[in-house]
Amino acid sequence: MIKVENIHKTYHMGSNSLHVLKGVDVDIKEGEMVSIMGSSGSGKSTLLNILGILDTYDSGSYHLDGMPIGPMSEAKAARYRNKYIGFVFQSFNLITFKNALENVALPLYYQNVSRRKRNRIAMEYLDRMGLADHAMHMPNEMSGGQKQRIAIARALIADPRIILADEPTGALDTKTSYEVMEILRDVNRSGKTVIIVTHEPDIAARTGRVIRVRDGQIDHNYDIHAEMAAMVGAEDGQQTHTLG
C-alpha cells in the first residue's frame, strides 16, 4: 500500500539547513496497523507529512497504492488526499465554527456531494462513534475524547484507504487514549491501513508493527518489547495487546 524508498528531505531556514530524513525506506502492506515512533526532532512527523502528501521530499521515491507520488499540482494533491487519506491530528483540528456533523461532512463537501446526502452519511459515522446525539454540538462544547472521535469520523467519511494519525492521543488522558486506540484498531479491523505517529511506547505497543525513526533514519534493530519491559509499571496488563 505504501512503498517509500530512500527518501531524503532537507529543510532550509535562512542560511541553516536541516537534513531531516536521510534515506528512509518504509514498506507498509494493505490492512496493516503500524506506528511510527521517534523522539522529538527524529523526523517522524516529516515522514508522516510526506506520506500524507502534505509535504514534498527531495529525492527517493514514494508509491501510494502503486501510484507514484512526486511533485504535483496542489489541486491534484488535494484530490489524492481527499480520496486516499484520512487525517487524525493531535490537536483534533476541528473547524471551530462548525458543529460536529458539519465537521464530519467536510471531506464529502470537497467531493461535491449534495448537502443532504453528506449530512446523512456524516450522521451514520457519528452514530458509529457513539456521538449521534452530539451532532449539533460545537467543538468547544465537547471533551477531548469526543473531539478526537469526531475527527476520526471525519477521517473515515470519504472512505480512504489509509488513516494517518499524528499523535492522536497526545492531548488525551490515558483512559481516553486507550479508548481512541481501540477505535483506531476497529478501523484497522474494518480493512483500512492505519499509520500512527507517537512517542508513547504503550500506544505504539497497541499497533501491529512499530517503525522506529532515529536521527532521520529507520532503526531496524528496535524492539518494542525490550523498551516496554524496561519501563516502570509496564506489566500492568497492557502488554497482552502487543504482538507476540
Place this chain on the structure above:
Amino acid sequence: MFDIDKWEEIISSLKKNKFRTLLTGFGVFWGMFMLMVLVGAGNGLRNGVMKQFGDFATNSMFVWSNSTSMAYKGFPRGRWCPYEYTDVEILKRRVKGIKVVAPQMGAWGSGGSGITTHGQFKGTYTLQGQVPEYYQVDPADIVSGRYINQMDLIERRKVAVIGKRVVEELFVPGEDPLGQYICSGGIYFKVIGVSSSRHSGDWADEQNKEISIPFTTCQMIFNRGNTVDNFAIVADDDADIDCVENDVRRTLADIHSFHPDDASAMGCSNVGKQFAQVKGLFLGVNILVWIVGIGTLLAGVIGISNIMLIVIKERTQEIGVRRALGAPPLSIIGSIVSESVLLTMVSGVLGMLCGAFLMEGVASLMDASANEGFVDPTVDFNIAVASLVIIIASGVLAGIIPSQRAMAIKPVDALRDE
C-alpha cells in the same frame, strides 16, 4: 457558484468579527458615498450653470462696431462706422456656417428715456429693437400672446413683447396686458405678448424686465436710419465658431472699409468660446471628482485587502486542515475572494444608495428655489451602474492578493501554525 455552505461560512466568518467587519466595510461605504456625493455635486454645479444659459444658442456670438485703430484705404484711424441693416443679407451670403443673423438695437441711448408708463404705474426697462429671428438666439417662453413677426417688421408696427416683471410692475394683478398700451419715451406701444425667461438667476431677472419692439420700428422712432447696434449671430451646430468670427470680421471689414486685421474695429463677444471654456471647466471638475472619489474608494478597498490578509493569518490553521481534508485550491481562493466581494459589495452598494438618496433629497428640497446656482445634483443611472462594476472589480482585487498569500502557505506549515 451558489453554494449555501460557502455563503453560510462566509457570513459566519464576517459575523465573528462584527466590529472589524463594520469598520472595514465603512471604508468602502464612505468611498462610494463620497464618490456619489461628489459626482452629484459636480452635476448640480454644472446643471446650475447650464440652466443659467437657458436655451441660449451656445454656438453664437455678438458683434458690434467700434472705432478703428488702423488707417486703411485713405481713412484715418479712430473712425467709427456703424454697421447697417443691409449687412445681414451680405453676411448670410458670404460667411459659411452662419445660421442666423439677428440685428439688434437698444433704444436707451437713442432718445428712449428708459422710463415706461402704463396708467399710474411706471418703471425703468430696457427697450430693444428685435427681429423675429432673435427667437432662435435666446428663446424665452411666450406666456401669452405672440412674439414679434415679419409683418410687424415690414409695417413698422408700434407693438411690444414685454417681460413678465414688466407686467407685474405696470399692471394690476389679474389685468390682461394684451391689447393694452404702454408708453415709452412718449410713444405708445400695443402689448402683443408676454415673455418669461428660460435662464435662471440675474440673467433671468434682467430678461424679464425687457421690452422688445420690432427692429424697424425702433430704427424709425429713434431716428437711426439704417444702422444697427449689434448683430447676434448663430453658427451651424457643427461650424467652428472661431472660423465664423474671422469670416464675419473679414466681411464687415470689406463692407465698411476697415483693415481686416484691425482687432478693435469690431467688438465681439464670442458666446461659443465662453461656453467651451465653461464646458472645459466642468470637465476639469468632473475629472477631479473622479480622482478624489476613486481615490477614497481605493483606500477603502485597500483596507479590505489588508483585513483579508489578517483574516487569512488568523485562519491559517483552518485553511491547513481544509487542505489536508482535500479542499482544492480553487475552493479556498473562491471562499476568500467571495468574502471580500461580499463585504465590498454590501458596503459599496449601501454607500452608493445612501449617497444617491442624499443627493435626491437635496435635489427635491431645492426644487422650490430654482434660482440657485445648483440644480438637480443627482447621479445618472449609468454612473451608478459603472460604480457597481467598479465595486465588484475592486472586491475581487481586494480578495485576490490575500488568497494568493493563502495558497503560498504549504499545508504542512499551515497545520503547524498554532
